[in-house]
Amino acid sequence: MPATRITALHAAHRRMGAKMVDFNGWEMPVEYPSGGIIAEHLAVRRGVGIFDVSHMGDIRLGGPGALAAVQHISMNDASRLAIGQAQYSAMLYPPGTFVDDVIVHRLGEQDYLLVINAGTREKDFGWVRDQAGPFECKVEDLSDNYTQIAIQGPKAVNLLQKLTNADLSAVKFYWFTHAAVCGLKNILIARTGYTGEDGFEIYIPADESTSTSVWDQVLDAGREFGAVPCGLGARNTLRLEATLALYGHEISDTINVWEAGLDRFCKMEKPEFIGRAALEKARAAGLRRTLVGLEMVERGIARDGYKVFGEDGREIGYVTSGSFAPFLKKNIARAYVPPEFAAVGSVVRVEIRGQGVKAQVVPTPFYKRPRKS
Amino acid sequence: MSYPADFKYTKEHEWIKAEGDGATVGITSHAQDSLGDIVFVELPKVGAAIAQGKVFGSVESVKAVSDLYAPASGTVTAVNGELATAPEKINKDAHSAWMIKITLGHPIELDSLLSAADYEKFVAEEGGH
Numbered sequence: 264m265p266a267t268r269i270t271a272l273h274a275a276h277r278r279m280g281a282k283m284v285d286f287n288g289w290e291m292p293v294e295y296p297s298g299g300i301i302a303e304h305l306a307v308r309r310g311v312g313i314f315d316v317s318h319m320g321d322i323r324l325g326g327p328g329a330l331a332a333v334q335h336i337s338m339n340d341a342s343r344l345a346i347g348q349a350q351y352s353a354m355l356y357p358p359g360t361f362v363d364d365v366i367v368h369r370l371g372e373q374d375y376l377l378v379i380n381a382g383t384r385e386k387d388f389g390w391v392r393d394q395a396g397p398f399e400c401k402v403e404d405l406s407d408n409y410t411q412i413a414i415q416g417p418k419a420v421n422l423l424q425k426l427t428n429a430d431l432s433a434v435k436f437y438w439f440t441h442a443a444v445c446g447l448k449n450i451l452i453a454r455t456g457y458t459g460e461d462g463f464e465i466y467i468p469a470d471e472s473t474s475t476s477v478w479d480q481v482l483d484a485g486r487e488f489g490a491v492p493c494g495l496g497a498r499n500t501l502r503l504e505a506t507l508a509l510y511g512h513e514i515s516d517t518i519n520v521w522e523a524g525l526d527r528f529c530k531m532e533k534p535e536f537i538g539r540a541a542l543e544k545a546r547a548a549g550l551r552r553t554l555v556g557l558e559m560v561e562r563g564i565a566r567d568g569y570k571v572f573g574e575d576g577r578e579i580g581y582v583t584s585g586s587f588a589p590f591l592k593k594n595i596a597r598a599y600v601p602p603e604f605a606a607v608g609s610v611v612r613v614e615i616r617g618q619g620v621k622a623q624v625v626p627t628p629f630y631k632r633p634r635k636s
Numbered sequence: 637m638s639y640p641a642d643f644k645y646t647k648e649h650e651w652i653k654a655e656g657d658g659a660t661v662g663i664t665s666h667a668q669d670s671l672g673d674i675v676f677v678e679l680p681k682v683g684a685a686i687a688q689g690k691v692f693g694s695v696e697s698v699k700a701v702s703d704l705y706a707p708a709s710g711t712v713t714a715v716n717g718e719l720a721t722a723p724e725k726i727n728k729d730a731h732s733a734w735m736i737k738i739t740l741g742h743p744i745e746l747d748s749l750l751s752a753a754d755y756e757k758f759v760a761e762e763g764g765h
Contacts, residue, residue: 562676
């Protein structure tokens with residue numbers, strides 16, 4: 264049994280009195296006394312919040328065959344990426360089901376970085392290494408090299424601008440740059456995140472001293488914007504409101520791309536990628552189930568794994584993720600149901616401790632951040 | 637944290653305050669601290685019978701669902717309606733955010749519960765925060 268892993272900021276979280284929890288073999292903060300899940304969530308929506316996401320993994324592919332390797336294992340079209348640009352994608356198994364979701368960054372001419380989930384680090388690296396084998400490229404697991412700090416919220420850009428000489432107004436959403444941050448040279452600054460807000464993720468050297476120093480400086484610089492440290496509790500409620508998938512819930516190795524509703528990230532016009540043939544067949548065969556957004560109509564919170572029933576009492580599906588939504592102030596959930604129940608307004612019942620509690624299908628995303636005009 | 641001396645306590649972190657023939661029930665400050673932000677409370681209706689040690693409802697935080705155990709047996713005479721719309725009142729002041737009022741079926745049951753001092757010691761030994 265592998266020992267529990269910790270990030271370089273573990274001591275900092277303990278120092279701040281964070282409530283710690285096991286997340287896929289990592290001891291991570293779930294919330295801090297300075298906030299609590301709801302306050303941390305609202306800080307991100309209204310100002311800025313700071314997350315330690317160092318448990319995520321990083322795989323680098325470099326060499327003449329790097330693009331071809333990425334094109335083979337990733338369903339999105341990486342050939343459209345300029346240097347400095349990133350895209351959301353997924354790696355699929357031959358049946359068109361998910362190995363993991365991933366953000367693909369084009370670092371250079373023949374140089375790509377895949378950022379992957381914490382819980383699937385080893386599996387993903389083994390998969391990438393094996394599938395990239397036939398291609399002329401080097402595959403490196405850089406996961407332990409970086410402390411990754413996410414700075415998320417409408418004030419994230421104001422905060423980070425205080426700590427870097429890069430012109431952040433020139434870094435568009437889902438683009439990245441390298442610049443000095445907190446006096447450290449050549450730091451990857453990506454305008455990416457998992458909250459549904461504007462924000463950045465910075466990748467700094469993973470030694471404890473450097474990591475802690477940057478963490479403290481970020482919080483300090485954020486003080487005037489009401490920045491608080493945020494844990495996995497708020498990370499989950501934020502991504503749920505923003506209708507972002509979580510591996511093991513909305514996506515997994517038994518769910519395919521069409522069911523998960525991730526069509527727009529899957530470029531079937533690419534002649535070849537792992538899973539393409541099965542997806543072609545599945546598309547022709549039609550959906551047996553589809554992911555919907557639910558809002559509770561009667562009192563109750565639908566949670567992960569709860570069963571979903573039609574009004575006639577027939578079991579039709581299950582909840583993939585569900586919670587009280589701190590910004591929307593509603594109880595929301597996502598669930599897999601047959602397509603005939605997917606129309607907005609459809610009424611279903613979620614089984615909550617033996618009772619069928621009424622919910623209805625609502626449009627997603629549940630939350631979309633206001634666009635500045 | 638201080639625990640009111642005129643309350644009695646259970647090891648499941650409920651409190652009960654005897655008032656004449658009846659009593660008022662809630663959860664302790666330690667409980668709300670462990671739970672985090674409370675977002676939902678499920679309570680019985682007026683007239684329902686509850687039995688000491690049995691589940692009479694539930695309290696939910698963002699991340700977890702927790703059963704509520706009756707400190708004593710009786711019949712529910714009042715339910716705090718505020719908690720349906722403002723469950724966070726429990727986080728703000730758990731010892732005044734009462735949940736239900738009951739008649740006491742067997743007042744002697746209170747003798748088996750913990751005093752404030754014993755509860756404080758129990759919490760310290762549990763090692764929780």
